[in-house]
Each structure stands twice: as structure tokens, then as C-alpha cells.
Amino acid sequence: MDQVSQTRPLSIGIIGDGFMQPGFFEQALSRRLGKREVGYRQMQLDWPLKLQSTKFDPHLPVAEFVGRPEHYFDFIADLDILVTHLAPITAVSLGHAPKLKIIAVSRGGPVNIEMAAARARGITVVNTPGRNASAVAEFTVASLLAQTRNLTRGHLSVASGEFRREFYHYDHVGPELGELTVGIVGFGDIGSRVARLLRPFGCRIVTHDPFRHLTQEETEAGIQKMELDELLSHSDVVTLHPRVTPQTKGMIGRAEIASMKPGSYIVNTTRGQVLDYDALHDALVSGQLRGAALDTFDPEPPPADWPLLKLPNVTLSPHIAGASRHSITKAADMIAEDIGRILEGRQPLYPTK
Numbered sequence: 001m002d003q004v005s006q007t008r009p010l011s012i013g014i015i016g017d018g019f020m021q022p023g024f025f026e027q028a029l030s031r032r033l034g035k036r037e038v039g040y041r042q043m044q045l046d047w048p049l050k051l052q053s054t055k056f057d058p059h060l061p062v063a064e065f066v067g068r069p070e071h072y073f074d075f076i077a078d079l080d081i082l083v084t085h086l087a088p089i090t091a092v093s094l095g096h097a098p099k100l101k102i103i104a105v106s107r108g109g110p111v112n113i114e115m116a117a118a119r120a121r122g123i124t125v126v127n128t129p130g131r132n133a134s135a136v137a138e139f140t141v142a143s144l145l146a147q148t149r150n151l152t153r154g155h156l157s158v159a160s161g162e163f164r165r166e167f168y169h170y171d172h173v174g175p176e177l178g179e180l181t182v183g184i185v186g187f188g189d190i191g192s193r194v195a196r197l198l199r200p201f202g203c204r205i206v207t208h209d210p211f212r213h214l215t216q217e218e219t220e221a222g223i224q225k226m227e228l229d230e231l232l233s234h235s236d237v238v239t240l241h242p243r244v245t246p247q248t249k250g251m252i253g254r255a256e257i258a259s260m261k262p263g264s265y266i267v268n269t270t271r272g273q274v275l276d277y278d279a280l281h282d283a284l285v286s287g288q289l290r291g292a293a294l295d296t297f298d299p300e301p302p303p304a305d306w307p308l309l310k311l312p313n314v315t316l317s318p319h320i321a322g323a324s325r326h327s328i329t330k331a332a333d334m335i336a337e338d339i340g341r342i343l344e345g346r347q348p349l350y351p352t353k
Contacts, residue, residue, distance in 0.1 A: 028336035091117035132322035137193035143293035148174035178202030183235030186242035254279035272298030
């Protein structure tokens with residue numbers, strides 16, 4: 001028996017934004033739900049162009065959201081199903097949505113949903129793990145190449161009219177990927193994809209992830225698992241992909257950076273909280289590290305006068321590793337499939353416990 005009555009039209013609300021645009025979700029749901037009578041309602045937030053997301057608010061039991069819970073009370077009031085990307089949904093929110101039975105979050109984890117309150121109400125919450133894994137993995141490799149092969153610096157040189165030739169001087173050229181030992185910290189969906197992308201380049205790949213055992217195929221491909229200190233001392237590149245947890249916050253600090261191979265690189269396309277940026281700055285200035293490619297920061301956005309941003313040996317991007325069109329349509333299809341399964345009385349593929 002499904003959780004929503006079959007005797008009346010479904011009311012589905014979609015809160016999207018300039019990235020996760022609501023029209024893609026309505027299209028995917030319409031395909032999946034077929035002839036079932038559904039009334040759709042859409043809201044599109046002015047993010048990321050104007051509205052800023054809130055990473056943390058000590059007064060709310062949610063994280064990484066846009067707006068305040070009360071901004072959405074009227075929108076969710078008569079919904080059976082809510083699809084959202086960044087709207088915060090708390091226990092107080094749920095008090096304004098007495099019919100709500102399903103919440104679908106188009107991100108890797110439902111950090112903007114007060115899960116205890118949803119569980120207490122018997123609301124099923126699903127999300128979209130891995131929706132941008134391939135996008136982030138591709139961007140990680142691109143960032144590494146941009147940093148080691150002077151792509152961004154070369155572009156700026158030509159665009160400025162200077163056509164600087166020192167990038168062909170031995171002292172400034174970088175290594176080829178096939179020379180490098182790449183240490184992947186966090187070997188989940190994204191980290192393992194990074195490994196698969198790097199293997200054809202001829203990289204030696206080592207990993208650290210206490211929760212992930214290597215498969216036989218990975219072992220046969222020459223991938224090795226190491227403790228973190230061993231990985232840091234052996235790697236020419238350390239690329240960071242762990243989830244942010246109390247255990248991983250600040251896991252690459254001053255001592256860890258000091259233990260890295262002299263002249264190595266750091267790539268960070270996960271969250272800024274895993275890395276000590278002051279220590280990173282000092283290591284880049286001293287030459288302990290040769291360079292860094294950074295898509296995420298702590299704080300975010302970083303201060304405009306932050307010394308790290310002015311260094312010549314960094315490649316910077318504004319937290320866009322996961323921004324691909326495919327990740328949007330993939331999220332929409334994942335959500336549509338899970339909502340369809342729930343309405344059919346089946347278990348969703350991506351439930352949030």
C-alpha cells in the first residue's frame with residue numbers, strides 16, 4: 001500500500017534553483033508516474049547568482065541551506081511530496097505540512113532536512129548519492145592538470161598580451177601524470193572514479209579510506225591501500241575526497257602537510273573543512289609543497305584579501321567541481337524513480353536512514 005492516497009490527485013512541490021532547475025524534476029516525475037493524476041507546484045530560488053547558502057546556523061538543526069524555514073511554510077502547506085535542493089526543512093516546517101509523506105533531496109545527503117523530525121512523523125526521505133560523482137572526479141583530474149601543466153597561468157599570460165615564455169623553462173614546467181604517485185584520501189564514489197580516470201595516464205595510485213576495502217579488480221590494477229601517514233609521505237599528489245565528519249574535519253593539518261613529500265601537490269575538491277588553509281599557505285610559500293588546486297575553501301567564499309589567493313602556485317575555482325548538466329538530469333531521474341517506487345509500495349533505492 002502506498003503512503004499517499006490513490007483516490008485523489010497527488011500534490012508535488014519542487015523547490016529548485018538556478019542549478020537544480022525544477023522543470024527537470026517535473027519532466028522526470030511526469031515520465032515516471034505516467035497517467036497518475038498529479039498537480040505540480042514549482043519554486044525557483046535565485047541561487048547561486050544572488051542568494052547565498054548558509055553553511056551552519058547554531059539555532060537550526062540543519063546545514064547548507066538557502067533561506068529560512070519560514071520562507072517555505074506556505075509553499076509546503078498542502079503538499080504530499082516535496083522535492084528540494086537547498087530549502088531547510090525543520091520540525092517546525094513539518095508542522096505546517098500535515099499531508100507531507102515524502103521528501104526527496106537532490107544532493108548527496110539530506111543535511112538541510114531535520115531527519116529526526118521527519119522520522120518521528122513517518123516521512124520517507126530519499127536523496128541522490130553519487131549524482132555528481134563523475135563530474136567531481138573529472139574536475140579533480142582537470143584541476144590537477146591545470147596546476148601541474150600551467151594551464152591557467154598560461155591562459156592569463158596570453159590573455160594579458162604578455163605571452164610569457166618562462167612556462168617553457170625547465171624550472172617552471174611540471175610533471176606528466178604518468179610520473180606521479182597519486183594519493184587518494186577518501187575512496188568512495190568520487191575517489192574511486194578519480195582512480196579509474198587516472199589509471200590510463202599511468203599514475204601509481206594509493207588510497208586511504210578506513211571504511212573501504214579494495215576490490216580484487218582494484219588490487220589487480222595495482223592500487224594500494226595505505227595508512228594516512230604512509231600515503232602522505234609517498235605521494236606526489238594528494239587529492240582529498242572524504243565526507244566531512246567530526247573525524248575528518250582538519251584531518252590535513254600542519255603536521256600532515258609537513259610530512260608530505262617535498263615538492264608535492266594538494267588537490268581539494270571536497271569541503272574546505274578537511275584542510276588547514278593557513279598551514280597550506282605556509283607550505284606553498286616555503287616550497288614544501290610545489291602547488292595546490294583548490295575548488296573549496298574554509299571559510300567560503302574566502303576573504304578577498306586572503307594571502308593564499310595571491311600565490312603564484314595555486315589554481316583556484318569557485319566550488320564548481322560538481323556543476324555539470326548531467327548531474328542535474330541524473331538527480332532528477334534518481335528522485336523520480338524513488339518516488340515512483342514508494343508510491344507503488346516498493347522500497348526506494350536511495351533511502352535516508
